[in-house]
Amino acid sequence: MSHPVGKVAELAGVTVRTLHHYDAIGLLSPSGRSHAGHRRYDDGDLDRLQQILFYRELGFPLDQVAALLDDPESDPWEHLRRQHALLTGRIARLQEMAAAVETAMEARKMGINLTPEEKFEVFGDFDPDQYADEVRERWGGTEAYRESQHNAVTWTKEDWKRLTEGFDALHRRMAGLLDAGVAADSEQAMDVAEEHRGFISGNHYECGHEMHSSLGEMYVADARFTATYEAIRPGLAVYMRDAMLANALRHL
Secondary structure, X not given: OOEEHHHHHHHHOOOHHHHHHHHHXXXXXXXXXXXXXXXXXXXXXXXHHHXXXXXXXXXXXXXXXXXXXXXXXXXXXXXXXXXXXXXXXXXXXXHHHHHHHHHHHHHHHHOOOOOHHHHHHHHOOOOHHHHHHHHHHHHOOOHHHHHHHHHHOOOOHHHHHHHHHHHHHHHHHHHHHHHOOOOOOOXXXXXXXXXXXXXXXXXXXXXXXXXXXXXXXXXXXXXXXXXXXXXXXXXXXXXXXXXXXXXXXXXX
């Protein structure tokens, strides 16, 4: 049995545009075509799509997903085992974070002052300064990084507050679209993604559409970014990434 692209998109919870993109880059090409030339997906294609979506949910970039699935020694059972282990680890991490938030809420409600150790034990060995070093190592030689650093040293406390509130408002709007069931590649979501890109360009560094879509990939690939967006609304990191990619494709 084969299925048309619209039905596959509905079953998988993705957009037709996404499936077209996967086909264009060779990640998932349908096994057949109708007499009219329309895409038709068989059960093997659906199995591959399931694997792709598992890896995407875990934050793997598309090129890495393709490399994993196209490995001639690839074992479907091994893919499932790896994905299960990664998802289980993510669930455990989010449960730890949720428990920490609940503890903080209860302590605030009862007027209890947590010790420094109790406040930060959930973060383990994470060091914000180390993260800053990582940013310098990855992007320190770019014009965007130099522009961002130059801007940051001139910002006042009020500037930081304004920027934070601006990002928060954009994130809330995107979360609202997700709650409403609006597709990530809809005009509404892409328009908010474009505002997000413009906000970065206007306040931090010139952020082109290609760079913006790469930033969206990082929201999912880097657990620290993912946790930030998941705390706003579960699923927001992936939704942001998809909307930013769709907006980039719209403009490019």
